[in-house]
Amino acid sequence: MIRGRVHKLGHNVDTDAIIAVKWAGLTDPKELGRHCMETLDPGFAQRVKPGDILVAGKNFGCGSSREIAPWSIKGAGIGCVIAESFARIFFRNGINISLPLIQCAQAAQAAREGDILEIDPASGKIRNETQGTCFQASPYPKFIQELIQAGGLVEYTRQGLARGI
Amino acid sequence: MTLAESILAARCGREKVLPGEFLDVPVDLVMTTDATGLISMEQFRRMGAKRAFDPEKIVFVMDHFVPARTVESAEAIRALRSFARELGAKWFEGGQAGICHVLLPEQGLVAPGEVVVGGDSHTCTYGALGAFATGMGSTDIAVAMATGQVWMRVPETLRVVYKGRPGKWVGGKDLILHTIGLLGVDGATYMAMEFTGEALQFLDMDHRFTMANMAVEAGAKAGLFPVDSKTLEYLEGRVQKRMSPPVWDSRAACQELLEVDVSALEPQVALPHSPANVREVGSLGGLSIDQAVIGSCTNGRIGDLRLAARVLQGKRVHREVRCLVLPGSPEVYLQALEEGLVAAFVKAGAVVGPPTCGPCPGGHMGVLAQGERCVSTTNRNFLGRMGSPKAEIFLANPAVAAASAIMGRIAHPEEVLER
Numbered sequence: 203m204i205r206g207r208v209h210k211l212g213h214n215v216d217t218d219a220i221i222a223v224k225w226a227g228l229t230d231p232k233e234l235g236r237h238c239m240e241t242l243d244p245g246f247a248q249r250v251k252p253g254d255i256l257v258a259g260k261n262f263g264c265g266s267s268r269e270i271a272p273w274s275i276k277g278a279g280i281g282c283v284i285a286e287s288f289a290r291i292f293f294r295n296g297i298n299i300s301l302p303l304i305q306c307a308q309a310a311q312a313a314r315e316g317d318i319l320e321i322d323p324a325s326g327k328i329r330n331e332t333q334g335t336c337f338q339a340s341p342y343p344k345f346i347q348e349l350i351q352a353g354g355l356v357e358y359t360r361q362g363l364a365r366g367i
Numbered sequence: 368m369t370l371a372e373s374i375l376a377a378r379c380g381r382e383k384v385l386p387g388e389f390l391d392v393p394v395d396l397v398m399t400t401d402a403t404g405l406i407s408m409e410q411f412r413r414m415g416a417k418r419a420f421d422p423e424k425i426v427f428v429m430d431h432f433v434p435a436r437t438v439e440s441a442e443a444i445r446a447l448r449s450f451a452r453e454l455g456a457k458w459f460e461g462g463q464a465g466i467c468h469v470l471l472p473e474q475g476l477v478a479p480g481e482v483v484v485g486g487d488s489h490t491c492t493y494g495a496l497g498a499f500a501t502g503m504g505s506t507d508i509a510v511a512m513a514t515g516q517v518w519m520r521v522p523e524t525l526r527v528v529y530k531g532r533p534g535k536w537v538g539g540k541d542l543i544l545h546t547i548g549l550l551g552v553d554g555a556t557y558m559a560m561e562f563t564g565e566a567l568q569f570l571d572m573d574h575r576f577t578m579a580n581m582a583v584e585a586g587a588k589a590g591l592f593p594v595d596s597k598t599l600e601y602l603e604g605r606v607q608k609r610m611s612p613p614v615w616d617s618r619a620a621c622q623e624l625l626e627v628d629v630s631a632l633e634p635q636v637a638l639p640h641s642p643a644n645v646r647e648v649g650s651l652g653g654l655s656i657d658q659a660v661i662g663s664c665t666n667g668r669i670g671d672l673r674l675a676a677r678v679l680q681g682k683r684v685h686r687e688v689r690c691l692v693l694p695g696s697p698e699v700y701l702q703a704l705e706e707g708l709v710a711a712f713v714k715a716g717a718v719v720g721p722p723t724c725g726p727c728p729g730g731h732m733g734v735l736a737q738g739e740r741c742v743s744t745t746n747r748n749f750l751g752r753m754g755s756p757k758a759e760i761f762l763a764n765p766a767v768a769a770a771s772a773i774m775g776r777i778a779h780p781e782e783v784l785e786r
């Protein structure tokens with residue numbers, strides 16, 4: 203279960219907005235997290251409390267393949283991202299590094315800045331405590347569920363390599 | 368089958384694959400750069416991998432922040448160099464290197480029908496050669512380096528049929544900007560774009576690279592061209608390996624179809640801060656500019672420099688404009704020197720830089736100050752992309768960028784040649 207406060211964003215938030223390329227030399231998620239969203243909103247990283255929830259519009263994470271984007275979100279302490287839709291590479295990257303990403307247009311549209319949400323990423327259930335509403339995201343395809351259960355792609359591959367694949 | 372389905376099926380040894388299916392796909396080439404390689408290195412170690420699945424099929428290209436921009440980028444390159452050595456991978460740096468997506472096709476490292484993954488979103492560029500090429504994050508790339516496989520969902524296909532013959536100053540950049548304008552930045556999310564139609568016969572490979580390059584700006588996973596005589600001509604003398612071009616059925620069922628008549632198309636410009644915010648160059652009312660950038664993986668090839676030179680030849684860059692020309696690779700640079708293009712640029716008052724991404728991702732060599740306006744042949748005009756978040760980026764073709772550099776405002780190439 204993830205429970206946290208909503209930080210609301212608009213449509214087409216791109217990877218350059220999530221984290222500027224000048225931080226591409228960093229690999230530590232915590233350090234990356236300090237610069238998360240600073241182009242759009244310089245105070246963002248300071249305001250985020252661990253477990254908070256990012257809620258975005260369409261095409262979240264479009265642009266670059268730079269994995270520092272999902273790492274910086276994770277490093278900032280965000281527990282889950284809900285969006286109307288995700289850009290492809292960002293979606294892969296997030297799932298691969300086990301940052302919970304949930305596509306649910308209704309929940310994303312209804313959520314307001316500061317609302318408290320409770321999310322069960324496994325079942326896709328989203329409860330907006332502030333508004334007293336519930337939403338159901340469609341479940342991940344089976345393969346992606348397996349990846350998530352393994353703890354992300356590194357762990358999934360580590361297990362595979364250890365088995366000699 | 369569509370091009371994407373046909374390649375994925377062939378590489379997986381399957382008769383047929385269907386959109387939506389998840390596959391473990393064997394890869395023919397894995398590419399990484401100085402911008403994303405470090406995390407791949409760390410993830411490679413973290414997953415307990417000891418060696419590359421095939422060192423010959425792994426390529427490192429130092430292109431984004433080179434020559435090293437800061438001590439940090441120098442250290443990143445140093446770490447990657449020893450990692451590449453440890454793997455026995457191909458290594459391109461310094462005068463051997465160019466922008467990855469210009470360099471790899473030139474070096475004959477990509478062949479039609481192959482599956483290529485790169486730690487850079489514009490890896491889709493190689494679709495111009497009829498390869499299934501797609502950008503991925505560092506973790507995926509680490510896995511591909513170790514196992515030679517990646518997980519993929521077979522994409523739906525969006526076929527774009529270009530009709531008619533493009534006009535004089537209209538090329539691949541205008542076709543793709545116009546298309547992205549129609550589709551929106553998420554209009555092709557998760558899909559493979561398939562570029563077809565009679566207009567292709569008028570588009571040389573450099574135009575096709577530009578178009579495939581920007582497929583990702585509409586959210587696509589790949590942007591593919593069928594292989595024709597122009598492709599084969601380009602590949603000749605470059606690709607040494609045996610090729611198996613994809614079998615393609617131009618009428619194969621696709622999920623979406625878009626028809627675009629290009630015969631009356633004018634040069635296109637994407638306004639801040641989205642590649643889909645597209646207008647005709649003439650409708651912009653001559654906005655003044657501070658910088659023009661000609662280069663990048665989108666428009667840093669010899670055909671692009673020739674176009675720019677046609678406009679800049681014998682003219683002067685406006686006193687209040689910095690015009691930066693960055694050839695995409697050593698091969699492009701040398702060719703431009705031999706053809707006298709470099710001399711034409713320097714005489715016109717442009718700065719000719721080394722092959723690097725440079726200002727495109729806001730790295731170095733021409734980042735923007737607040738309030739500045741730039742016309743750029745690159746592929747992204749996101750807020751803050753090329754420096755200050757208070758700067759503005761307009762995307763255009765190389766002839767429009769050159770004309771704007773001369774006029775000091777966004778201009779149609781004809782305006783310069785009429786003078």
Ligand code: SF4
Nearest residue numbers: 489663664724727728
């Ligand atoms: S030129 Fe720009 S878009 Fe192309 S690889 Fe370099 S940074 Fe990316």
